[in-house]
Amino acid sequence: MYRTHTCGQLRITDAGATVTLAGWVQRTRKMGGMTFVDLRDRYGITQLVFNEELDADLCAEANKLGREYVIQVTGTVNERYSKNANMPTGDIEIIVNKLNLLNISDTPPFTIEDNSDGGDDIRMKYRYLDIRRNAVRKNLELRHRMCIEVRNYLSNLGFLEIETPVLIGSTPEGARDFVVPSRMNPGQFYALPQSPQTLKQLLMVAGIDRYFQIAKCFRDEDLRADRQPEFTQIDCEMSFVTQEDIIQTFEGMAKHLFKALRGVELTGPFLRMPWREAMKRFGSDKPDMRFGMEFVELKNEDGTVNFFADKAGFAVLDEAQYVGGIVAPGCAVYTRKQIDQLTEFVKRPQVGAKGLIYARVQDDGSVKSSVDKFYTPKQLIEMKDLMGAKPGDLILIISGPDAMKARKQLCELRLEMGARLGLRDKDKFALLWVTEFPMFEWSEEENRLMAMHHPFTHPMDEDIPMLDTNPEAVRADAYDMVCNGIEVGGGSIRIHDPKLQAKMFEILGFTPEKAQEQFGFLMNAFKFGAPPHGGLAYGLDRWVSIFAGLDSIRDCIAFPKNNSGRDVMLDAPSCIDQKQLDELALIVKNQ
Ligand code: ASP
Numbered sequence: 001m002y003r004t005h006t007c008g009q010l011r012i013t014d015a016g017a018t019v020t021l022a023g024w025v026q027r028t029r030k031m032g033g034m035t036f037v038d039l040r041d042r043y044g045i046t047q048l049v050f051n052e053e054l055d056a057d058l059c060a061e062a063n064k065l066g067r068e069y070v071i072q073v074t075g076t077v078n079e080r081y082s083k084n085a086n087m088p089t090g091d092i093e094i095i096v097n098k099l100n101l102l103n104i105s106d107t108p109p110f111t112i113e114d115n116s117d118g119g120d121d122i123r124m125k126y127r128y129l130d131i132r133r134n135a136v137r138k139n140l141e142l143r144h145r146m147c148i149e150v151r152n153y154l155s156n157l158g159f160l161e162i163e164t165p166v167l168i169g170s171t172p173e174g175a176r177d178f179v180v181p182s183r184m185n186p187g188q189f190y191a192l193p194q195s196p197q198t199l200k201q202l203l204m205v206a207g208i209d210r211y212f213q214i215a216k217c218f219r220d221e222d223l224r225a226d227r228q229p230e231f232t233q234i235d236c237e238m239s240f241v242t243q244e245d246i247i248q249t250f251e252g253m254a255k256h257l258f259k260a261l262r263g264v265e266l267t268g269p270f271l272r273m274p275w276r277e278a279m280k281r282f283g284s285d286k287p288d289m290r291f292g293m294e295f296v297e298l299k300n301e302d303g304t305v306n307f308f309a310d311k312a313g314f315a316v317l318d319e320a321q322y323v324g325g326i327v328a329p330g331c332a333v334y335t336r337k338q339i340d341q342l343t344e345f346v347k348r349p350q351v352g353a354k355g356l357i358y359a360r361v362q363d364d365g366s367v368k369s370s371v372d373k374f375y376t377p378k379q380l381i382e383m384k385d386l387m388g389a390k391p392g393d394l395i396l397i398i399s400g401p402d403a404m405k406a407r408k409q410l411c412e413l414r415l416e417m418g419a420r421l422g423l424r425d426k427d428k429f430a431l432l433w434v435t436e437f438p439m440f441e442w443s444e445e446e447n448r449l450m451a452m453h454h455p456f457t458h459p460m461d462e463d464i465p466m467l468d469t470n471p472e473a474v475r476a477d478a479y480d481m482v483c484n485g486i487e488v489g490g491g492s493i494r495i496h497d498p499k500l501q502a503k504m505f506e507i508l509g510f511t512p513e514k515a516q517e518q519f520g521f522l523m524n525a526f527k528f529g530a531p532p533h534g535g536l537a538y539g540l541d542r543w544v545s546i547f548a549g550l551d552s553i554r555d556c557i558a559f560p561k562n563n564s565g566r567d568v569m570l571d572a573p574s575c576i577d578q579k580q581l582d583e584l585a586l587i588v589k590n591q
Contacts, residue, residue, distance in 0.1 A: 008044020
């Protein structure tokens with residue numbers, strides 16, 4: 001037996017016991033004739049004591065221990081003279097009488113403690129050392145607990161966990177596929193699933209009724225802080241359900257997870273907001289509802305609001321399709337420099353605005369703005385009243401020739417102001433469902449309509465007649481769950497009628513032959529009694545990162561990839577041998 005206890009286990013009640021521990025040397029300190037060693041394992045840290053007076057040879061051995069050496073010790077549990085209230089084992093120490101060196105270690109490239117001196121790159125290269133740190137390991141523990149909770153919750157509701165293959169054909173979700181060449185079928189490729197979408201639908205045709213899977217998904221897209229080329233979904237599908245049934249089921253699961261993993265009780269039904277309303281009020285299909293600062297429209301694309309109807313000789317607003325603003329409470333005191341910073345912020349390429357108009361509401365209710373010379377004081381006061389601004393507030397206005405783009409810019413500004421004002425508290429949770437998404441969006445790049453969710457999404461029943469006449473106005477029977485401005489899950493009711501599915505492919509620009517070639521398997525299956533069905537997928541990594549209070553999903557993944565899609569620890573992707581290329585019938589162009 002290597003050990004009788006773990007390094008996080010012993011307490012004052014164990015004093016006097018003889019114990020054996022094993023673990024890694026976190027630190028050694030020599031003080032006079034005593035050597036103290038912090039011994040670490042997954043469960044905690046225990047202080048070891050070697051006393052020169054009791055055993056000089058043993059103490060000399062201890063003095064040779066380096067950081068991350070692996071040792072086994074036997075000794076007696078002793079009450080500590082100076083206790084450490086910050087450690088669960090801080091009341092005791094082990095007076096060691098036997099030391100067994102199990103392995104030596106090179107000096108680690110960064111300190112393996114809660115606050116490490118290692119930068120991101122080095123920590124990723126030596127991720128196995130990084131995971132020895134509490135900060136990372138506890139995220140993996142949280143992830144494990146989340147998976148257990150999900151499995152139990154869904155299993156209790158009759159969901160079956162079923163694995164689907166990873167080597168499949170293309171499943172379009174709007175990103176590029178990762179492909180795998182087939183040796184046995186030269187010149188042919190598998191695609192890795194962007195999600196198990198079509199497979200879970202086939203399981204519904206198969207009569208499984210309730211399916212879930214904690215599934216790896218692969219999407220070859222440009223990476224951002226919260227994206228990984230491979231990520232994990234809690235993927236679910238149900239038969240004989242409406243949108244309401246799905247929302248009820250998964251809202252229940254979300255509440256359960258918050259309670260079980262964060263001790264947070266979310267009461268009452270989640271807010272529901274149609275996509276159009278979310279865009280108009282917050283400029284986003286994933287609004288952060290932890291704070292207000294809603295948009296006020298001063299001019300919009302359908303002409304229902306046009307506050308600056310009379311041309312004022314100010315082209316920026318005269319010619320804009322959209323003018324909208326937010327009120328930053330108490331920010332009239334912002335200095336010129338602070339306002340310049342905000343202007344710089346909205347002009348960054350990621351935001352893309354041309355500029356920012358501001359107006360300070362003075363104590364007497366008058367308005368001092370960057371557009372004073374174009375508008376009368378009366379007009380500006382009317383604008384302030386329309387915006388609901390009070391003395392001391394700062395009005396920030398964005399305008400632009402394309403209303404949707406301008407709204408997205410204003411959304412970035414709202415989030416920035418929310419952060420500056422400390423309104424985006426990580427311990428506060430605001431969840432909602434966004435519904436009634438447009439079925440299609442126009443792709444400039446492809447010059448065709450694309451499915452906003454995916455091509456298997458059912459249109460809202462009342463909008464089906466518009467598929468032929470005005471497809472862009474058709475709304476989807478789709479829904480996203482949003483938490484704190486992050487999409488944590490999404491899904492839809494699916495098409496189960498082969499004719500409607502064929503029509504959908506046609507609208508998306510597939511010829512009947514191409515649709516048959518790519519999705520024949522699904523349309524054929526639908527000929528054999530497909531039940532009405534629908535589902536959703538939660539992003540597991542994002543949920544864990546929200547529960548762990550992290551900004552990125554990276555630190556809740558054991559071995560993540562960096563922003564260029566590389567695993568720097570494994571040094572992947574990498575070149576393969578000519579022999580392998582030949583076997584796969586592949587020729588690699590010289591780069
Ligand atoms: N497969 C979808 C996705 O990955 C989720 C769903 O519709 O169930 O976004």
